[in-house]
Amino acid sequence: MRDQGARQTIRRIARENPAARIVATGCYATRRPEDVQALPSVVRVVRNDDKLDLVDLVGVSTAERFGSGDGPCGSVLGPGIAGRTTFTLRLQTGCDQACSYCIIPATRGRGRSLPIEAVVLEATRVAAAGFKEIALTGVHLGSYGRDHEAPTSLFELFRRLQAADLDVTFRVSSLEPMDCTPQIVDLVAGSGGVFAPHFHLPLQHGSDRILGAMGRPYTLDGYRRLVSSIVDRLPHASIGSDMIVGFPGETDEDFAANLDYLPRSPLSHVHVFPYSDRPGTAASAMPGKVDGAVIRERGATLRVIGAGLTARFYDRQVGTVRPALTLEDGTIAVTDNYMKIRIPAGHRRNEPVMVRLTGPRVGLVVAG
Ligand code: SF4
Structure with a gap:
């Protein structure tokens, strides 16, 4: 979606849903976060890099601190x-x-x-x-x-x-x-x-x-x-x-x-x-x-x-070995110290593994 189209869509959603609290993500939100944050009802801008954590970012912390969940x-x-x-x-x-x-x-x-x-x-x-x-x-x-x-x-x-x-x-x-x-x-x-x-x-x-x-x-x-x-x-x-x-x-x-x-x-x-x-x-x-x-x-x-x-x-x-738990299709793992990293395929979901971090957000399973 072009930038202008994205802006129009957000404005329309805000107009038609006055109580809405909008979370925006995507390329435009990543390139121009300040512009997107300034649009009506936008409470959060999530960069593309953080999209995997979107539910966590908006759902399990002060995001709704002013709410009643x-x-x-x-x-x-x-x-x-x-x-x-x-x-x-x-x-x-x-x-x-x-x-x-x-x-x-x-x-x-x-x-x-x-x-x-x-x-x-x-x-x-x-x-x-x-x-x-x-x-x-x-x-x-x-x-x-x-x-x-x-x-x-x-x-x-x-x-x-x-x-x-x-x-x-x-x-x-x-x-x-x-x-x-x-x-x-x-x-x-x-x-x-x-x-x-x-x-x-x-x-x-x-x-x-x-x-x-x-x-x-x-x-x-x-x-x-x-x-x-x-x-x-x-x-x-x-x-x-x-x-x-x-x-x-x-x-x-x-x-x-x-x-x-x-x-x-x-x-x-x-x-x-x-x-x-x-x-x-x-x-x-x-x-x-x-x-x-x-x-x-x-x-x-x-x-x-x-x-x-x-x-x-x-x-x-990077270089450390951490206990982790596999998620989704087994190519993602969350370490005990809360890093979400990609690992090679070959594991099922919900498997405890030991992962060596070979780079930021990427690792190898060294023990199952
Ligand atoms: S008053 Fe609200 S913000 Fe403060 S500790 Fe209680 S629930 Fe948390």
Whole structure:
């Protein structure tokens, strides 16, 4: 489709579906992301290189943070990078936190989580059914167990899942930074692969002033130390983050804090989300709304940084050998540290393999 035709189509869809949130991808979106991002109702531009991860990019993180789905912080629960090969086990819903931009506490109510025994039983059933990977998720996963009559914790649940000795790998979907305790990091690092070396820790902003206005109970320095502690224990870990741009009152100086931290951080994936009001939230009543064009520009800047961090992560993994799980027709595998790579044909879907990375996003199976 020619550029003009693509623009017309997006405008028509936006006009005929006023509530639509449009995700654009393809050649034009890759060549001119800023132009496409500026079109009405476009909430996300996905480059051709990232198309394989499109569902994950738009579905399993802050993409719907301002929504009310069952995934982390209200994201839509959908197949992630591993598609339907990974079983998604929802442990928890609701949230007792009070992030000022988030509608979830009002729409989902208090945090509620499954009993430990029920989770272990379900994981056992899923493993017996042949799944090799289970993604553990919840609206506010880190609050797991706090609502129980005898309160428990996510760490305790992880301990019990590890002790169950199932033939699966657990992947933790998203953890708020304040909930990712040193105990959890130690457990993942010492689990011998039972828990994938993969963390998604939404920072949301590099400015402590904005974090305070967002109601996020941590500072950039605390986040920095958390991420460093993970890298110290698990040098190959994939560590992702979500960032919100254009929060009310965000100044150039606030935004510069993102530019200062992110390029030097060891993060491997950064998902960027433009702030938009959710009626009824504290943030929606805040003064200092940021101009849409500024939000788009800041978002584009962070996306470039994020793409650079991902490319650097893939580059650094070349030559390493990682456990992986085959997907689709067996020519794609997702490593434990969350790299999606192409491998030669000859394997079925859902096969655990060891893969040597021969280049970014490409590898050879060295053991089945
Ligand atoms: S932790 Fe914050 S962003 Fe996540 S669901 Fe709770 S209030 Fe919303």
